[in-house]
Each structure stands twice: as structure tokens, then as C-alpha cells.
Amino acid sequence: MRRHQPSRGSRLLLLALSPVVVVTLAACAPGSSPAPSEPATSSAAAPRPSGSATPTPTAAADSAEARLPDFTSVMDAVWRDSASVKGRVYVDALVAAGFPKKAMQVTEDETSIGNPADSIQFSVRIGDECLVGQVGPSVAKPTALVMPGLADGACLLGQTRSIDW
Numbered sequence: 001m002r003r004h005q006p007s008r009g010s011r012l013l014l015l016a017l018s019p020v021v022v023v024t025l026a027a028c029a030p031g032s033s034p035a036p037s038e039p040a041t042s043s044a045a046a047p048r049p050s051g052s053a054t055p056t057p058t059a060a061a062d063s064a065e066a067r068l069p070d071f072t073s074v075m076d077a078v079w080r081d082s083a084s085v086k087g088r089v090y091v092d093a094l095v096a097a098g099f100p101k102k103a104m105q106v107t108e109d110e111t112s113i114g115n116p117a118d119s120i121q122f123s124v125r126i127g128d129e130c131l132v133g134q135v136g137p138s139v140a141k142p143t144a145l146v147m148p149g150l151a152d153g154a155c156l157l158g159q160t161r162s163i164d165w
Helices: 008-028 064-082 087-096
Strands: 104-106 120-126 129-135 143-148
Touching: 064 087, 064 120, 064 129, 064 143, 087 104, 087 120
Parallel strands: none
Antiparallel strands: 104 120, 120 129, 129 143
């Protein structure tokens, strides 16, 4: 019985893919570091070994992650009570909830030809991150998430309106 010998090309492909398989499997191992595409989180406490019974540290109280539930709650309440697609309503509600107006951005309520916007976005910069919300008839449901802040200090790309009230 003759054994099949892989061709030189097959061996090279196998050698080329070996590191990918090892890295992929290592990323799945308990206690492994996050994959490069995952956002790294920082905290004052060092991570605990996976066998530890101690809970994982939570986000700092002034971090975007820690403020996300409050941001989401305000956004959901405004949407539930009015289904508004008016940025000022969200900005005012977020200010009333303690978010700093000077750290906010909001997109226009109308399109460039004067029609109501299909959706609006609003944001609050907290440190190097941003809380970003989106609502409107073209959005399945109000959405809020933490995003990395832009290098220029902004949260939203493109044209936003002045928050001058």
C-alpha cells in the first residue's frame, strides 16, 4: 500500500497556515488575551487568573462603559415618550441627567432639502471614548453603544449642528 505524500505546495500551505491555527486556538483558551480586533479595556486592577473566585473588576465610575446604562435609559425614555427625531430633545434630556453639554454632538434633524431626517445621532465624549445614540424611523430600535473617540476630540463623523441653546 502506497502512502500519499503531500506535494511541496501543500506542505508550504500547511506551514503558512500553522501560525494562524495556533494563534486562533490560543485565543480560545481560558484566560487568553483578547484578540487584536477586540477593544482592550483598561482598569486599575490586574486581571485575575481564570480559576479565581474573585469577580472581574467593573468599569471606572466615570468611564463611558459605566455611563452607558444611564445614557441608554435617557434615550429610551425620550423615544418611548415622544418618538422624537429632534436632537435638541435628546441633548436636553441628557443634560438633565447630568451629562455635560459641552461634550456633546448631534446631527441635523432635517435633510439638506428640508425633509425630516430618517435618523439622528447624538453623542457624549467621556475621556477617550464616546457614548453614541441613534434613533429614528429608519432604525429598528433606539441604539446606544460605546465607541472610540476620534483623534480630533469629536465623536461623530461628518457634519453636526451647533448646540447653542
